Amino acid sequence: MRATLVTTGDEVLPADTPSPLPPGRIRDTVGPLLGGVLARAGFVGVGPPGHCADTPDALDALLDAGSGSVDATTGDVVVLVGATGRGVADLLRPALARTGARIVLDGVRVRPGGSQLVAVLADGRILxxxxxxxxxxxxxxxxxxxxxxxxxxxxQRTPVSRRVHGLADLATPGRSRILPARPDGAGGWHLADRVRTAHLADLAGAPALAVVPEGGGPDADAGADDLVEIIDWI
Structure with missing residues (x-):
């Protein structure tokens, strides 16, 4: 599957923008990294990220085949970063409705990453x-x-499941968690007990992510001896 990577956010500047940054602007820290993450997930042909302005017209053009400043028609899947929330500044869902797309996955009960979505665009591409x-x-x-x-x-892949330290203390009610995982050198894994989503520092030294099932319910409690799926992210 070929993927085209596109970032959004008028406040986001290219990663190599020199200091000092203009007030209210930030560098793109995740765009340059995501190509490798997507390749590890199985996508091919992921180039440097393009950028889409935070306007209805720009998003409509991106989602329509053959239009817009970013050529997103060469990939099977358009991977768009941002605009997936439900705030007044998040314009993706209205754009999907205007352009005739069909949302097939609207949020996942997981943290971080709950506001993700998957849609089929009008021309058959996947978002x-x-x-x-x-x-x-x-x-x-x-x-x-x-x-x-x-x-x-x-x-078809066989999930990699491992026992991790302190699992019972990491599960939370109502949703699963995705936590950076570090090998302990003896076949087990240590997981971060908290993550800060605004930056990537918690991934340093953590070559994998662990999917911790939700806890707090009679049928969904993570116990100390449960196996947890370990996913290489890079």
Whole structure:
């Protein structure tokens, strides 16, 4: 599956923008990294990220075949970073409705990355919408991105499951968690007990992500001896 990567956010500047930055602007920290994450998930042909302005017209053009400043027609899947929330500044869902797209996955009960979505565009391309927070974007790309490749290609993979330290203390009620995982050198894994989604520092030294099932319910409690899926993100 070929993927075209596009970032959004008028406040986001290219990663190599020199200091000092203009007031209210930030560098793109996740765009340059996501190509490798998507390749690990099974996508091919992921080039440097394009950028789409935060306007209805720009989003409509991106989603319409053959129009807009970003050529997103060469890939099977458009991977869009940002605009997936439900705030007044998040314009993706209205644009999908205007352009005749069909949303097939609207949010996942997981943290970080819950606001991700998957849609079928009017011309048959697939849109994978990633949250704008860097760690949430990486988590969704590594997990849902991998599942999307499997679904579209018929590929079957055997999940890698391992026991981790302190699992019972990491599960939370109501939703699963995706946590950076570090090997302990003896066949087990240590997981971060918290993550900060606004940057990527918590991924340093963590070559994998662990999907911790939700806890707090009679049928969904994570116990100390449960196996947890471990996903290589890079």
């Amino acid at each position: 994978l919408g990633l949250p704008g927070n860097p760690l949430a974007a990486v988590s969704a790309a590594a997990t849902t991105g991998r599942a999307l490749v499997d679904a579209l290609t018929g590929r």
